[in-house]
Amino acid sequence: MxxxxxxxxxxxxxxxxxxxxxxxxxxxxGLKLDMSRGKPSVAQLDMGMDIFDVLNSQSDMTSLEGVxxxxxxxxDGLTEAKHMMADIMGVKAENVIIYxxxxxxxxxxxxxxxxxxxxxxxxxxxxxxxxxxxxxxPGYDRHFSITQYFxxxxxxxxxxxxGPDMDLVEKLVSEDESVKGIWCVPKxxxxxxxxxxxxxxxxxxxxxxxxxxxRIFWDNAYAVHHLYEEKERQxxxxxxxxxxxxxxxPDMVYEFASTSKISFSGAGVAAIASSRANLECIRKTxxxxxIGYDKINQLRHVRYFKDFEGIKAHMRKHAALMRPKFEAVLxxxxxxxxxTGIGEWTRPNGGYFISFQAMxxxxxxxxxxxxxxxxxxxxxGATYPYGHDPEDSNIRIAPTYPSPEExxxxxDLFVLCVKLVSVEKLLEEHARDASRFxxxxxx
Amino acid sequence: MxxxxxxxxxxxxxxxxxxxxxxxxxxxxGLKLDMSRGKPSVAQLDMGMDIFDVLNSQSDMTSLEGVxxxxxxxxDGLTEAKHMMADIMGVKAENVIIYxxxxxxxxxxxxxxxxxxxxxxxxxxxxxxxxxxxxxxPGYDRHFSITQYFxxxxxxxxxxxxGPDMDLVEKLVSEDESVKGIWCVPKxxxxxxxxxxxxxxxxxxxxxxxxxxxRIFWDNAYAVHHLYEEKERQxxxxxxxxxxxxxxxPDMVYEFASTSKISFSGAGVAAIASSRANLECIRKTxxxxxIGYDKINQLRHVRYFKDFEGIKAHMRKHAALMRPKFEAVLxxxxxxxxxTGIGEWTRPNGGYFISFQAMxxxxxxxxxxxxxxxxxxxxxGATYPYGHDPEDSNIRIAPTYPSPEExxxxxDLFVLCVKLVSVEKLLEEHARDASRFxxxxxx
Numbered sequence: 020m021x022x023x024x025x026x027x028x029x030x031x032x033x034x035x036x037x038x039x040x041x042x043x044x045x046x047x048x049g050l051k052l053d054m055s056r057g058k059p060s061v062a063q064l065d066m067g068m069d070i071f072d073v074l075n076s077q078s079d080m081t082s083l084e085g086v087x088x089x090x091x092x093x094x095d096g097l098t099e100a101k102h103m104m105a106d107i108m109g110v111k112a113e114n115v116i117i118y119x120x121x122x123x124x125x126x127x128x129x130x131x132x133x134x135x136x137x138x139x140x141x142x143x144x145x146x147x148x149x150x151x152x153x154x155x156x157p158g159y160d161r162h163f164s165i166t167q168y169f170x171x172x173x174x175x176x177x178x179x180x181x182g183p184d185m186d187l188v189e190k191l192v193s194e195d196e197s198v199k200g201i202w203c204v205p206k207x208x209x210x211x212x213x214x215x216x217x218x219x220x221x222x223x224x225x226x227x228x229x230x231x232x233x234r235i236f237w238d239n240a241y242a243v244h245h246l247y248e249e250k251e252r253q254x255x256x257x258x259x260x261x262x263x264x265x266x267x268x269p270d271m272v273y274e275f276a277s278t279s280k281i282s283f284s285g286a287g288v289a290a291i292a293s294s295r296a297n298l299e300c301i302r303k304t305x306x307x308x309x310i311g312y313d314k315i316n317q318l319r320h321v322r323y324f325k326d327f328e329g330i331k332a333h334m335r336k337h338a339a340l341m342r343p344k345f346e347a348v349l350x351x352x353x354x355x356x357x358x359t360g361i362g363e364w365t366r367p368n369g370g371y372f373i374s375f376q377a378m379x380x381x382x383x384x385x386x387x388x389x390x391x392x393x394x395x396x397x398x399x400g401a402t403y404p405y406g407h408d409p410e411d412s413n414i415r416i417a418p419t420y421p422s423p424e425e426x427x428x429x430x431d432l433f434v435l436c437v438k439l440v441s442v443e444k445l446l447e448e449h450a451r452d453a454s455r456f457x458x459x460x461x462x
Numbered sequence: 463m464x465x466x467x468x469x470x471x472x473x474x475x476x477x478x479x480x481x482x483x484x485x486x487x488x489x490x491x492g493l494k495l496d497m498s499r500g501k502p503s504v505a506q507l508d509m510g511m512d513i514f515d516v517l518n519s520q521s522d523m524t525s526l527e528g529v530x531x532x533x534x535x536x537x538d539g540l541t542e543a544k545h546m547m548a549d550i551m552g553v554k555a556e557n558v559i560i561y562x563x564x565x566x567x568x569x570x571x572x573x574x575x576x577x578x579x580x581x582x583x584x585x586x587x588x589x590x591x592x593x594x595x596x597x598x599x600p601g602y603d604r605h606f607s608i609t610q611y612f613x614x615x616x617x618x619x620x621x622x623x624x625g626p627d628m629d630l631v632e633k634l635v636s637e638d639e640s641v642k643g644i645w646c647v648p649k650x651x652x653x654x655x656x657x658x659x660x661x662x663x664x665x666x667x668x669x670x671x672x673x674x675x676x677r678i679f680w681d682n683a684y685a686v687h688h689l690y691e692e693k694e695r696q697x698x699x700x701x702x703x704x705x706x707x708x709x710x711x712p713d714m715v716y717e718f719a720s721t722s723k724i725s726f727s728g729a730g731v732a733a734i735a736s737s738r739a740n741l742e743c744i745r746k747t748x749x750x751x752x753i754g755y756d757k758i759n760q761l762r763h764v765r766y767f768k769d770f771e772g773i774k775a776h777m778r779k780h781a782a783l784m785r786p787k788f789e790a791v792l793x794x795x796x797x798x799x800x801x802t803g804i805g806e807w808t809r810p811n812g813g814y815f816i817s818f819q820a821m822x823x824x825x826x827x828x829x830x831x832x833x834x835x836x837x838x839x840x841x842x843g844a845t846y847p848y849g850h851d852p853e854d855s856n857i858r859i860a861p862t863y864p865s866p867e868e869x870x871x872x873x874d875l876f877v878l879c880v881k882l883v884s885v886e887k888l889l890e891e892h893a894r895d896a897s898r899f900x901x902x903x904x905x
Contacts, residue, residue: 056534064532065520077508089507091499091727119562120756127751135577135588135612145578145588168750284534286758307611308570313563315729
């Protein structure tokens with residue numbers, strides 16, 4: 020396909036007319052589709068319904084250690100739940116505390132208690148003039164919302180397929196004591212689906228932060244969320260906790276995970292993994308905050324999945340449902356946009372998203388065009404702190420929720436909008452060039 | 463029975479010898495009983511097991527408004543869950559937000575967000591030199607822990623059978639702008655089982671706080687937790703939300719409740735009720751903190767209890783199991799301590815506790831004696847801020863968890879320890895008096 024930039028004004032005008040016609044037709048279809056959030060599909064949720072059969076009688080209600088899970092007690096989670104979440108994160112169970120239904124709340128609490136009480140004896144962040152977080156971009160909007168809410172200044176760091184730009188991370192973390200954290204999705208990152216290389220993880224573990232209370236917020240949200248069964252397409256990361264220990268930085272990481280996209284979204288089990296010293300500090304808050312989280316749901320999960328093999332088998336079923344959707348989107352992108360020079364995209368082996376990079380200045384217009392024709396995408400800019408993508412080019416595609424038929428329609432519309440907005444953009448540039456040329460003639 | 467204070471030194475010495483013998487015998491029994499926390503018994507928990515049968519198939523998983531409760535979404539709770547919790551609290555569903563598994567966490571969040579972000583546009587408490595809370599005493603230790611954790615100064619206010627000393631509350635709240643809140647358990651209070659009178663509730667609603675961000679933390683933990691079926695023994699409180707609205711103070715209350723002691727402790731549904739303006743402010747935090755709490759558990763509760771009649775019927779079953787335990791404890795206290803002048807206690811119609819008032823300076827010693835012989839009580843002092851009961855006399859008795867047989871043994875030991883410690887105390891006083899008398903002779 021001929022790159023759009025190489026086409027003449029006349030070619031672009033002809034194309035624009037054709038695309039506008041197609042767009043009007045598409046609008047007429049009255050679509051109402053949602054590719055905005057990383058939600059499991061109904062088929063994925065149906066798959067896990069047997070979980071409600073595992074706890075039925077009184078005799079089912081006792082934990083490994085003889086605790087009646089229906090009553091108060093057990094502040095930091097059932098031992099068997101710690102093992103389950105430890106297996107998912109690839110850490111030791113002794114480094115795990117179990118929380119409530121979702122990891123977002125755990126991350127919020129980690130930031131909130133650092134703000135009010137400080138990290139392991141350091142000054143509470145609310146007493147400091149300036150607190151900064153590094154934010155690899157594009158990234159996860161809900162991370163950025165937490166730091167924005169607490170008035171923490173966010174500094175963007177570019178992502179690469181191997182992880183964040185570590186030269187920049189090292190420089191900022193070691194030079195600036197007000198840098199207290201960094202948001203990371205180390206495996207099948209949101210939105211690109213990138214996995215941090217071993218070198219990246221080791222460089223993280225060997226950071227020399229200026230701030231004693233600097234913490235890596237390691238959101239291992241997609242730890243077991245492979246799309247493919249082939250070993251060579253199953254990506255893996257080093258265990259950051261043990262790498263930090265080796266590097267003499269044992270307390271530098273808070274790792275988060277949940278079963279939200281394993282069992283049920285919003286009704287799963289969440290956890291934090293960290294060093295013994297960090298966990299001790301966290302328990303001091305926890306004991307004020309709660310008598311304990313929902314142990315019935317913890318035990319239900321453990322009994323249902325049985326062990327890590329059970330989790331992996333369940334994830335293969337998720338993958339079987341999700342893979343065709345990712346491939347359908349990628350196929351349309353490839354067929355319609357390869358060689359046009361108006362978009363680039365990632366081809367993830369796991370996670371919940373595809374990251375699309377439009378021509379500079381086009382993302383908002385593409386999302387608006389899609390919306391107008393009935394397809395909701397994640398708001399343009401959402402993948403950047405303060406909702407501000409300086410190049411206005413990143414769009415997050417979430418292919419998991421719609422049915423395959425809906426997805427085909429939605430992706431067709433998406434590529435149509437990408438083309439239309441790109442052509443309009445290029446025609447504007449032509450007009451600007453012509454006007455500059457005219458100015459020169461006149462001058 | 464002859465009051466202990468009127469007995470001679472010789473009578474007390476003889477009694478002491480007898481009690482010490484009994485105490486040694488009791489220690490020999492190797493008891494291991496717990497009357498420390500307000501935990502439901504196993505029989506109470508067994509009663510609710512059918513709740514796990516109500517959600518089994520895909521078709522059960524849709525809320526009133528067509529939401530699949532297994533997926534993300536619905537920030538502030540299912541409409542039907544709001545109705546359930548509104549019925550329990552006696553408020554309107556539009557005034558309710560549903561949270562996670564327990565109300566303690568909701569109270570913690572309410573204080574925490576006031577500390578970091580302020581209440582409805584007021585200065586965040588972390589920016590103020592001094593923040594104070596009023597604490598009716600004796601009261602609930604976990605309330606006091608939250609305010610202590612955030613460095614909030616606690617000022618005690620005496621409780622009466624009609625509620626807190628409102629003259630003092632009115633004075634402190636109207637005169638001191640640093641008074642930002644008061645902890646209340648308005649119905650079947652922890653630990654006394656007192657219920658605030660209508661006059662008390664109206665005086666609360668008509669407070670004229672110096673601080674615009676003063677809030678009443680109204681922990682309606684025992685809203686439907688009657689011990690008796692007779693109407694005249696079922697206590698009720700006025701709806702503080704509507705009383706505040708009438709009084710022109712619509713935003714002055716955060717009300718909390720949960721099903722922890724209705725369904726399962728730590729696996730229930732919690733809620734806050736407040737004015738529209740407060741809820742709007744709360745939602746701004748909530749939307750950063752979570753995508754939504756466990757909707758499956760919300761729906762499970764609604765489907766199981768069906769309506770408020772279902773809740774009330776279930777609570778009657780709880781009462782049938784709890785009532786004999788309260789009565790057994792009260793019977794022993796009556797038989798063994800009436801007329802001795804060494805203890806007073808409450809006779810609650812609901813809730814989870816009996817409050818025992820020992821002679822001044824005896825509570826810690828009684829609790830220690832009980833512990834030494836194998837019966838754990840709530841730590842003496844726990845019912846006061848900072849764990850400090852200035853008279854060292856209040857002991858909270860939690861009769862719900864032990865079996866009736868265990869309870870009989872535990873209460874027998876308790877009264878034995880009360881007698882023994884009181885006799886020792888009185889003998890000390892005799893010795894002091896004699897020494898003073900000797901001093902006078904010598905002088």
